Amino acid sequence: MSETSGQDGHADGHHGASIELESLTKRYPGSPQPAVDNVSMEIKAGEVVIFVGPSGCGKSTTLKMINRLIEPTGGRIRIGGEDVTDIDPVKLRRKVGYAIQSAGLFPHMTVAQNIALVPRMIGWPKPRIRSRVEELLDLVGLDPGEFHGRYPRQLSGGQQQRVGVARALAADPPVLLMDEPFGAVDPITRDHLQDELIRLQHELHKTIVFVTHDFDEAIKLGDRIAVLRERSHIAQFDTPEAILTNPADDFVSGFVGAGAALKRLNLTRVRDVEITDYPTASVDDPLQEIFNRLRASGTNEVLLLDRRGRPYKWLRRGDMMRAKGSLARAGTLVHDTVTRDATLRDALEAVLTDSAGRVAVTGRRGEYTGVVDMETLMNSVHELLEADRLEALEAQHELETARADRTHAEQEGDGGEKKA
């Protein structure tokens, strides 16, 4: 029987499950104001939703009500259409992965034992648990052979956090709750873990609810962001693009902070913008041919590629003159490249630091695919911002039309029919 329920979980796991919160409220005895006041939201299956807001705004409390670590005083929670507000919380939590700040690994258990906890509790057979542990370690980028038998204190903060995520994913739950999971690691590791999470989500398509107070993290990870103000009131719940270009009010724009256009650059990858082609030559080409190509292209410069097609040197016309038959010492070495998956922000950084204001774009194995320069970037950003603005206006318009329709329908007397 446990086998079947496990497989059900598996089937769910591949799709994620929707989460509906309906007028969720938490009131603590002795305080006049509720900690979380009447929160309603719908989270689609397979979506990454970020709760972001100042400390003490109730975002963590709201998250913990989803798996009922904190019991709501009012409202309903539905996961995958099923009302889970009154089911056994222990059963509910086994279907909902939970990862917390500084991982929360049990120090007296090995990495493998920590990951195996939930599968063991729901009664998976031993061989299946063992292979699942290996699979998960592999998934979060830790070598199973090396890390299997280690204790948490023998791991770095980043590695612990990976194991924490693996443990949360162990029984393949459709929903994953993450409570500031990367809050306690250094910025470089955090950046790395965020990239890993994005990669994981591409493979897994879980429904993820993620709490953070770091707006940049929210932009990077979220499909949609819920900006929460005190008592978990939703100030704005929308895509990162929409929040950046069209913040709902002063609170949201204050939270977005300065440099929204710069942050917007984080949301677009180099592959999404126009890459210009550049005259190139191989190190093996004869000098005369390179010279001819340079003259034919009409530019002042040619990009020299090494034998594996990777950017090697920038050659100017003057360099060629001085080369006198050998390219060995001519030109300037390419010191920085960006991949097609890099964000526009990374590309801008590289362009700004380059003396000639351009940077070579490389493919998966480091081979040359094109060049971006200042002009391309600026044009792209303008286009992006313009498109966002139009989209936001359109969405607003739609919303207003829908609202008007509803008011209209209610006035027509449909409201009475609904009640009956």
Next chain:
Amino acid sequence: MTFWEYLGNRHQQLLADAYQHASAVFQCMVVATLLGVLIGVATYQSGWAGNLATLSTSTILTIPSLAMIGLLIPVVGLGVPPTVIALTLYGLLPIVRNSIVGLRGVDPSLVDAARGIGMSRLARLLRVELPLAWPPILTGIRVSTQMLMGIAAIAAYASGPGLGNVIFRGLASLGSANALNQVLAGTLGIIVLALLFDAAYVLIGRLTIPRGIRV
């Protein structure tokens, strides 16, 4: 008779007494451990219950052991019963206190994590809280045992078993040829037993404290 001759002559009697002494302490420790951890588990979550448990066990400890055994004789008679009851009661304090301190000292975020991944109350206690609180509890057991070794000697006053008999016999016949030897043999015997038990606890600690939390 020198001390060594005395030991040579009486070694059988002494070994029997030592065995009984050790056995009494061991059995009372088992009962005290079970009771002590149970009391700890039952009370650690509530502030006043935990304090009450610690307070009442430490009150027991302030009663002089001789008086305690004396008071028990009219109630339960002579011999083994007052010994066992007194030893168990005295053994409770360090265990109860360390259980409560140990269980309360478990990192709340770990308890939160255990709840969050769907562990039931019992699983949380058995798989997370008790294993993490085990090192301080074991220390409590160790302290208890040391204490009971000494207190068990008093049990001879109520005709209880153990090395106390040898000491009491010696004290009763002070001035006679073997009096000093008897007191010395009894006392040294208790010290040796205490050291042996302590060594056993070190071994138990090595075997039962998981590598991940060993200091």
